[in-house]
Amino acid sequence: MKADPSMVISMRLPVETGKRLRRMANRHGWTPSDASARLIEEGLRRTEFAFIDFRDTPAGRHACIQGSSLSVWEIMQLVRGYKGSVPDVAKHLGWPQVKVQAAVHYAEAFPKEINEAIAENEEVGIEALKQMLPQTVEFAPKRPVSR
Amino acid sequence: MLKLLLSEEIATEAAADLRRRCRVLFVQAMTEWEGGNLIGQEPCARLKKAASQQLTLVTYNRLTISILLKSWADQERAHGGVIFLDEKAIPPRETGSLALALAGLAKEAESWDWTDRVFLLR
Numbered sequence: 179m180k181a182d183p184s185m186v187i188s189m190r191l192p193v194e195t196g197k198r199l200r201r202m203a204n205r206h207g208w209t210p211s212d213a214s215a216r217l218i219e220e221g222l223r224r225t226e227f228a229f230i231d232f233r234d235t236p237a238g239r240h241a242c243i244q245g246s247s248l249s250v251w252e253i254m255q256l257v258r259g260y261k262g263s264v265p266d267v268a269k270h271l272g273w274p275q276v277k278v279q280a281a282v283h284y285a286e287a288f289p290k291e292i293n294e295a296i297a298e299n300e301e302v303g304i305e306a307l308k309q310m311l312p313q314t315v316e317f318a319p320k321r322p323v324s325r
Numbered sequence: 326m327l328k329l330l331l332s333e334e335i336a337t338e339a340a341a342d343l344r345r346r347c348r349v350l351f352v353q354a355m356t357e358w359e360g361g362n363l364i365g366q367e368p369c370a371r372l373k374k375a376a377s378q379q380l381t382l383v384t385y386n387r388l389t390i391s392i393l394l395k396s397w398a399d400q401e402r403a404h405g406g407v408i409f410l411d412e413k414a415i416p417p418r419e420t421g422s423l424a425l426a427l428a429g430l431a432k433e434a435e436s437w438d439w440t441d442r443v444f445l446l447r
Contacts, residue, residue, distance in 0.1 A: 255334075314444070
């Protein structure tokens with residue numbers, strides 16, 4: 179998320195805000211400077227893109243759609259599955275099209291971030307699951323034989 | 326006893342289809358669950374609530390949920406089971422195939438204790 183090249187801007191913060199910033203940075207293992215840069219970038223993206231929010235997940239902070247549990251990458255995985263059809267994905271989710279379109283616009287602006295998350299999800303196959311969660315069982319139900 | 330909670334990326338049609346196929350199976354879509362109050366909350370909060378109700382989560386999100394489950398396992402926290410879906414084997418748009426696959430699993434596993442079970446459905 180951090181843009182390159184960078185520039186230095188000094189800020190004056192209320193003491194309590196600074197403490198909260200440090201607490202947040204510690205929780206994520208970031209420096210206060212890194213946390214500030216991330217929060218400002220997220221704030222700018224929230225301003226620039228409709229319906230976009232950011233949420234902590236076990237896989238890091240992800241862009242998501244307001245009023246939803248879904249990250250943008252999950253919506254874009256559906257968009258891919260529907261061959262780019264926003265109306266079809268909106269119908270699938272029972273959402274207004276404008277929310278799906280908002281996810282598409284965000285993904286177009288930050289393709290690396292979204293594509294990486296989709297690729298990481300695809301990489302979590304049976305072997306990776308068994309390594310993390312040894313009790314994992316693969317199940318393929320019997321399907322009708324087509325003639 | 327298998328009780329399914331279908332994640333938000335799964336079309337509600339799949340829940341309806343599954344209920345038609347397995348009339349005794351408890352199936353809940355995330356959008357209907359708890360009046361929709363868990364929508365928008367962090368994955369940990371949803372998994373915690375699902376665990377308290379012995380619900381087995383069904384999801385295509387292997388990235389986030391697998392990390393969360395590992396963290397819970399490390400802390401010896403129990404959950405109500407998770408069924409991961411593979412989008413290449415069962416595309417989300419094929420709600421009938423998904424309902425059929427879940428019905429197939431339910432047929433074999435409906436009466437099991439699903440605590441801490443993890444399946445990858447293909």
